[in-house]
Every structure is written in C-alpha cells, then in structure tokens.
Amino acid sequence: MSFVFKLARDAIVSQITWPVETSNGKRLKETCMICFEDTDATQMFTVDGCFHRYCFSCMKQHVEVKLLNAMVASCPHEGCNTEVTIDSCGKFLDPKLVEIMSNRKKEASIAVSEKVYCAFPRCSALMSKSEVLQYTRTVMLVAEQSGARKCVKCHRFFCIYCKVPWHFDMTCIDYKRLNPHPAREDTMLNTLATKKRWRECIKCKHVIELAGGCYHITCRCGFEFCYTCGAEWRNKKPTCSCPIWDEPNIIHNRQRRQ
Known part of the structure; x- marks a missing residue:
C-alpha cells in the first residue's frame, strides 16, 4: 500500500499548480515534492531533460551537499539519473559554487x-x-x-x-x-613527502602514499613503478631488484581491511 501511495503522490502532487490571489493579482503556486511547501511557480526549478520540478531552496541544498562530497549533482527524484546542468544552477547557487561545479566537471573529463x-x-x-x-x-x-x-x-x-x-x-x-631553491610551498611539500615516504609518479608527477600491500604501484594515470626506488614496471614485471613486498606491510594492510 505504501508503494502504491508513493506512486500516486508522485503522479499527482508534482502536477499541482493553482492560482492564488495576492496584492499584485493572481500568481501560480506549486508544491515542492521535497519539502512539500507551497511555492511560487517562478521559484520552482525544472531539471533539464526529465522536467522534474523542485523549489530553489531544496535544489540549493541538494546541489551543495553533492559538491561537499565531490560528486556530480543529479536530479533528486528517486530513480532519476538526469544530471543537473551547470548553467541552470546559476538560478539558485552562488557564482563561486557554479565555478566549482564547472571545474569539477572539467577535471573529471x-x-x-x-x-x-x-x-x-x-x-x-x-x-x-x-x-x-x-x-x-x-x-x-x-x-x-x-x-x-x-x-x-x-x-x-x-x-x-x-x-x-x-x-x-x-x-x-x-x-x-x-634558481636552485624551490618555492616555500614546494619545500614544505618535499619535506612532508620525505617524512611520510611518499613517492612521485615520474609520468604525471602526482604524489602517492602506500598505506599497505606490495610495492608494485599502478598510478591512476596508468604508469606502473616500484614504490621503493621509482623504477618502471614493464609487462607486469619490475625493472629493478628491490623486494616486491615485506611481511609487516602486508599484515598491516590485511588488519586494516578486517
């Protein structure tokens, strides 16, 4: 019964729009399916592609939560995966957040x-x-x-x-x-990397930390190398003579998974 009720509510409530008398004449009101508040129709946001509608306040909170979790915002309607476009978010988001969304999408691409x-x-x-x-x-x-x-x-x-x-x-x-002396920020990063035994991928220059496991590293750029000395791995085989693993590191990794 609850499932049937939900389907009926989604089908009916989402279409409720009615005129309301105001001092400036008649204005259309609509019910937001997230907060169930009666909202001025001009303050309702339509998701491009699926046409689900929600009030600006609810959409603002929804998109901001996704941004905080480094995720791309999609339509909040259950089962709908339509992506919320960056351009349309300018109606309810701060310009700085719109820029963050744009950068996130570009970075992922x-x-x-x-x-x-x-x-x-x-x-x-x-x-x-x-x-x-x-x-x-x-x-x-x-x-x-x-x-x-x-x-x-x-x-x-x-x-x-x-x-x-x-x-x-x-x-x-x-x-x-x-210019033999690097910038202060670079010096601090290099000092921290040395202290933490981080390694830099020679292909994409990203810094990598080994939390546990063997010393065969596959960077997210696809480059494979030895975590101990940085030598390249070719055809799934090392080009150096460094140990592939040590027992304490493997045990530490297993304990973390349990």
Whole structure:
C-alpha cells in the first residue's frame, strides 16, 4: 500500500499548480515534492531533460551537499539519473559554487596524464595539454618546441616542464641552475613527502602514499613503478631488484581491511 501511495503522490502532487490571489493579482503556486511547501511557480526549478520540478531552496541544498562530497549533482527524484546542468544552477547557487561545479566537471573529463595547471598560484587554472597548446599556438608558433604555454584563464605564460613562470631567454636547465631553491610551498611539500615516504609518479608527477600491500604501484594515470626506488614496471614485471613486498606491510594492510 505504501508503494502504491508513493506512486500516486508522485503522479499527482508534482502536477499541482493553482492560482492564488495576492496584492499584485493572481500568481501560480506549486508544491515542492521535497519539502512539500507551497511555492511560487517562478521559484520552482525544472531539471533539464526529465522536467522534474523542485523549489530553489531544496535544489540549493541538494546541489551543495553533492559538491561537499565531490560528486556530480543529479536530479533528486528517486530513480532519476538526469544530471543537473551547470548553467541552470546559476538560478539558485552562488557564482563561486557554479565555478566549482564547472571545474569539477572539467577535471573529471580530463585524463590524469593530460591535466595541466597554471603555474601561477593565484590562478592555478586546470587545462588539458592539448587545450593549452592550441591556445598558445595562436600567439606563438614554436610553442610545442619551446615548452611555453599561455594560460587560458589569466593569459600569462608559464613553462610546462618546470611548472614556473616562463623563462624567455634561458633553457630549463639554466633556469634551475640560477634558481636552485624551490618555492616555500614546494619545500614544505618535499619535506612532508620525505617524512611520510611518499613517492612521485615520474609520468604525471602526482604524489602517492602506500598505506599497505606490495610495492608494485599502478598510478591512476596508468604508469606502473616500484614504490621503493621509482623504477618502471614493464609487462607486469619490475625493472629493478628491490623486494616486491615485506611481511609487516602486508599484515598491516590485511588488519586494516578486517
């Protein structure tokens, strides 16, 4: 009976719209199926694609919760997987949250090995390697050979190899020789990585922590390497002579799973 009642409620309540007399004349009211409050029809949000409707307040809370959990927001109607478009969220979300949603969607669409971030800390815009190269080619024909890239957001140049502002009149080797001391933030990260025994993937440069298990690491970019020395694994076999595992580490991993 409860299931039948739910179907009847979903079919009927979602279509309830009626005129209400106000000081400014008649206005349409509609019932939100989340909070069951009678809401002005102009304050109801329609999900593109499935046309389910909810009040702005409920949709705002729904989308914000998804953002906090690093998830893409979909229609809150039970069993409906229609994605809530970023453009439509501008009706009830703060512009900063809309930007976060846009960045999340873009980040999910770019392969790990293709991701590039602007080297300027106050920008740090996310781009794909092909996107930033194509953008740079509009102003620099030798962009691919030089390593210079122009950020699509702040429009400043940086080096895709050194991950620093573009060094116009010197090579990467010369720049590192003249600037041997890394930035304070990089120094802190390197110190923490050394202390925690983190390893950096030589292909995508992501930092990885081994919580337990063997020392054969498969990075999310697909590159396989030895966690002990960083040597590449080829055809599921190590190219180094480091131990593949040690008993305390395997036991620790099993205990965590239990």
